[in-house]
Amino acid sequence: xxxxxxxxxxxxxxxxxxxxxxxxxxxxxxxxxxxxxxxxxxxxxxxxxxxxxxxxxxxxxxxxxxxxxxxxxxxxxxxxxxxxxxxxxxxxxxxxxxxxxxxxxxxxxxxxxxxxxxxxxxxxxxxxxxxxxxxxxxxxxxxxxxxxxxxxxxxxxxxxxxxxxxxxxxxxxxxxxxxxxxxxxxxxxxxxxxxxxxxxxxxxxxxxxxxxxxxxxxxxxxxxxxxxxxxxxxxxxxxxxxxxxxxxxxxxxxxxxxxxxxxxxxxxxxxxxxxxxxxxxxxxxxxxxxxxxxxxxxxxxxxxxxxxxxxxxxxxxxxxxxxxxxxxxxxxxxxxxxxxxxxxxxxxxxxxxxxxxxx
Amino acid sequence: xxxxxxxxxxxxxxxxxxxxxxxxxxxxxxxxxxxxxxxxxxxxxxxxxxxxxxxxxxxxxxxxxxxxxxxxxxxxxxxxxxxxxxxxxxxxxxxxxxxxxxxxxxxxxxxxxxxxxxxxxxxxxxxxxxxxxxxxxx
Numbered sequence: 001x002x003x004x005x006x007x008x009x010x011x012x013x014x015x016x017x018x019x020x021x022x023x024x025x026x027x028x029x030x031x032x033x034x035x036x037x038x039x040x041x042x043x044x045x046x047x048x049x050x051x052x053x054x055x056x057x058x059x060x061x062x063x064x065x066x067x068x069x070x071x072x073x074x075x076x077x078x079x080x081x082x083x084x085x086x087x088x089x090x091x092x093x094x095x096x097x098x099x100x101x102x103x104x105x106x107x108x109x110x111x112x113x114x115x116x117x118x119x120x121x122x123x124x125x126x127x128x129x130x131x132x133x134x135x136x137x138x139x140x141x142x143x144x145x146x147x148x149x150x151x152x153x154x155x156x157x158x159x160x161x162x163x164x165x166x167x168x169x170x171x172x173x174x175x176x177x178x179x180x181x182x183x184x185x186x187x188x189x190x191x192x193x194x195x196x197x198x199x200x201x202x203x204x205x206x207x208x209x210x211x212x213x214x215x216x217x218x219x220x221x222x223x224x225x226x227x228x229x230x231x232x233x234x235x236x237x238x239x240x241x242x243x244x245x246x247x248x249x250x251x252x253x254x255x256x257x258x259x260x261x262x263x264x265x266x267x268x269x270x271x272x273x274x275x276x277x278x279x280x281x282x283x284x285x286x287x288x289x290x291x292x293x294x295x296x297x298x299x300x301x302x303x304x305x306x307x308x309x310x311x312x313x314x315x316x317x318x319x320x321x322x323x324x325x326x327x328x329x330x331x332x333x334x335x336x337x338x339x340x341x342x343x344x345x346x347x348x349x350x351x352x353x354x355x356x357x358x359x
Numbered sequence: 360x361x362x363x364x365x366x367x368x369x370x371x372x373x374x375x376x377x378x379x380x381x382x383x384x385x386x387x388x389x390x391x392x393x394x395x396x397x398x399x400x401x402x403x404x405x406x407x408x409x410x411x412x413x414x415x416x417x418x419x420x421x422x423x424x425x426x427x428x429x430x431x432x433x434x435x436x437x438x439x440x441x442x443x444x445x446x447x448x449x450x451x452x453x454x455x456x457x458x459x460x461x462x463x464x465x466x467x468x469x470x471x472x473x474x475x476x477x478x479x480x481x482x483x484x485x486x487x488x489x490x491x492x493x494x495x496x497x
Binding site: 057058060061064065066091092093094095096097098099100 | 380382383385386389390393454475476477478479480481
């Protein structure tokens with residue numbers, strides 16, 4: 001039998017295909033081996049981390065509550081495990097307070113974990129910068145507040161937020177203007193968490209705004225001022241809040257009404273009363289809410305009147321305010337609900353509130 | 360320092376710690392065990408209710424935000440159980456400092472609300488006082 005032979009050009013093509021197949025095969029094998037090595041390496045690191053965490057979890061209560069010295073409780077922590085230890089301590093960052101927190105700080109500084117913070121605050125990875133900023137607050141590293149303030153201009157919003165939170169929680173007066181300027185640049189939908197953050201500065205922030213901001217200045221500043229005064233329940237803000245009621249601008253006036261209601265000082269009632277007749281519905285709404293918060297029985301007539309308000313939200317707020325006044329308010333609601341000649345809106349709202357039982 | 364000094368815990372005191380963070384649950388239970396009392400842990404409200412039905416629990420310490428069943432619902436579910444299960448003292452421990460959240464917990468039936476970060480010696484002290492008050496008078 002005669003074996004057929006391929007022409008010369010076909011045999012060269014076959015060789016090329018063979019070598020190409022071998023090369024691709026070798027590449028695939030190399031890739032598989034490399035990924036297996038990487039996986040094995042990361043598994044090893046994870047196993048080491050888990051083992052360390054387990055051992056340290058047992059040691060932490062001994063260090064914190066049996067007052068064992070660091071070395072005795074945790075043994076010697078090798079340099080390569082220090083990064084793990086930093087991560088381990090951070091798990092308790094938001095849990096432990098009081099003396100426990102002070103002991104954690106001593107542990108952090110005792111192991112020299114703060115030494116790498118200046119570099120980590122400038123790290124190329126945003127997560128590392130944010131984490132470092134939070135550590136400055138957790139472990140009270142006040143000498144690093146300057147670099148933390150620099151992060152307020154960071155391109156990543158969560159890094160800037162971490163920096164602002166650290167500066168606020170450590171009540172750094174020097175950086176208060178910077179944090180407030182940062183807060184004013186944030187979007188409206190962030191308002192609640194920004195206010196919560198600014199409240200950490202305490203009433204000192206309000207005094208600073210009063211002393212540095214002209215009355216005719218940006219409405220956003222005064223709106224923040226009023227909302228902060230409400231959150232902080234700061235009595236010393238009363239005169240400024242009353243002045244803000246006379247300042248043009250619905251948003252500022254509404255925030256001031258909200259704050260005056262929150263402060264619970266009945267002497268401000270005469271300043272609130274005219275807003276029941278305001279043209280803008282948000283002002284009528286906040287006047288009703290303030291009356292409810294103040295528990296102002298003298299507001300009964302005004303509240304009953306705006307039970308007929310054309311805007312549902314205002315009527316609802318009046319109904320809630322009346323229930324907040326206790327039995328006298330509930331009596332009025334019952335009376336309106338039973339009165340067949342009463343305004344239809346007012347009657348519906350009175351029945352709705354009574355059905356709810358409580359606001 | 361022996362934190363148990365000066366505290367005479369009621370017999371067979373058993374505390375249930377409901378917390379989704381294993382690290383926090385471990386620290387809480389380690390601290391409470393130092394008082395010589397039994398501690399059980401659950402990762403959420405569903406597990407907590409199962410444990411509660413299995414054996415006597417003297418007091419519950421619960422977190423608020425947990426997967427499955429959160430702290431609010433857990434407290435409400437406990438209060439709907441028949442006595443004595445429904446009367447178990449509950450301490451809520453949460454990082455939420457808002458007045459409205461705290462009121463919501465008390466309205467659900469919690470006995471105490473502590474905001475994180477907390478001092479564990481203080482938590483132990485609160486548990487002790489609460490148990491002493493709720494213990495039947497001889």
